[in-house]
Amino acid sequence: MSTRRLRSEDYNDYSSTDVTPEGSPPDGMNGFAHPESYQRFGETNGTTWYQTLIHLLKGNVGTGLLGLPLAVKNAGILLGPVSLLVMGVVAVHCMGILVKCAHHFCNRFQKQFVDYGGAVMYGLEATPSAWLRTHAIWGRRMVGLFLVVTQLGFCCVYFVFLADNLRQVISAANGTTNDCSSNRTVVMTPTMDSRLYMLSILPFVVLLTFIQNLKVLSVFSMLANMAMLVSLVVIYQYIVRDIPDPRDLPLAAAWKTYPLFFGTAIFAFEGIGVVLPLENKMKKPQQFPIVLYVGMTIVTILYISLGVLGYLRFGADIQGSITLNLPNCWLYQAVKLLFSFGIFFTYAVQFYVPAEIIIPPIVARVSERWGLVVNLLLRLALVCLTCVLAILIPRLDIVISLVGSVSSSALALIFPPLLEIATYYSEGIHPLVIAKDVAISLFGFVGFVVGTYEALVELVAPATTVINATSVMVQ
Secondary structure, rough: OHHHOOOOOOOOOOOOOOOOOOOOOOOOOOOOOOOHOOOOOOOOOOOHHHHHHHHHHHOOHHHHHHHHHHHHHOOOOOOOHHHHHHHHHHHHHHHHHHHHHHHHHHHHHHHOOOHHHHHHHHHHHHHOOHHHHHOOOOHHHHHHHHHHHHHHHHHHHHHHHHHHHHHHHHHHHHHEOOOOOOOOOOOOOOOOHHHHHHHHHHHHHHHHHHHOOHHHHHHHHHHHHHHHHHHHHHHHHHHHOOOHHHHOOOOOOOOOHHHHHHHHHHHHOHHHHHHHHHHHOOHHHHHHHHHHHHHHHHHHHHHHHHHHHHHHHHHOOOOOOOOHHHOOOOHHHHHHHHHHHHHHEEEEEEEEHHHHHHHHHHHOOOOOHHHHHHHHHHHHHHHHHHHHHHHHHHHHHHHHHHHHHHHHHHHHHHHHHHHHHHHOOOOOOHHHHHHHHHHHHHHHHHHHHHHHHHHHHHHHHHHHHOOOOOOOOOO
């Protein structure tokens, strides 16, 4: 994929997911129609169903996964997994809606592919409302805005995650042993505040984002994925052992904390932006519906299992990232560093999308002589912005919930159902379908409002009521 292609109006090649630039092809779509209805034959050098499945899994498994045990705590040991299952079903349904609508406009306008923003723009142009048709371009801009917010929000999460894990590893270094079976409280060595760790990491992150070559980034992304995969395997083998009696855990938590669960869960499930690019890149796009359902079933099982097992294993002591609950032996300290290594390099991949949306239009306004300087300065400014935001909100659980509630809910739950109504209203759409779409969008909007409010309230809550993930140590 060329940089020129990424800078075209169809820039939304991959959204807030951990998909590599090489694995995130140009925007594409084909609906969930019968195979014989497909008008595109796929790319001769496109991806197989297996490769697409791997990219789909990579695009949905990230830092949100590590926060799901705390999300289950905020919902309850019974209500949490049930809610995760329902949210997974709804999220996959919305992905299907997006693909179907994009395929519809592809056939109507004889286009090879339509991206997320383009589908929303064409959907508004298809509505009976003259005002919406006139302002349809704002649909594309709105999707682009939420993509940028979500991506930069992910980058903020990465800063907090890196600082929390590095701080814990360094502060417990003197108490780190080779015995991973002991369950004891470690005396922490005084160390810097987590916000100072963020500032220490900042120069290295800036240098990383100066790398603009897609092939180089794809190598870093591959290393990051391997590191995180190994870390997940080690985490799973630890939490399935010595699970305490779960009868003391509440079946349903207080409703006041449920919006925090919503934000974290939708943050984890927000992989809708990668659906159209992956479908477009396949050699046989007719196979994509099966790939999507199989892949998201695996993702949902992974989310529910880690969320439930993590909460069962650590109970009320679960922290913003399950890595912070791992014992202080060298094996699990290495896991924290390994996952941090993966997250560090993933930052560059996530940063690539907002950089390609924001920077090229600005660079185009300056002379070629100053183009590179302006490019690097803008990258520096954007990275510093994510660092400053992370410093202002240094709690990992709240950052994840806030990003999920603010931006992920819009992309994953609010926009797709409304797009379906706009796309098919003039052609005739069953009232039950309209009712279903309105219900999903309202659910997403309520989650957006209440989740954002509760996250902000929790952020400014008195210190006595806050579980500080950077200072609490349970192992």
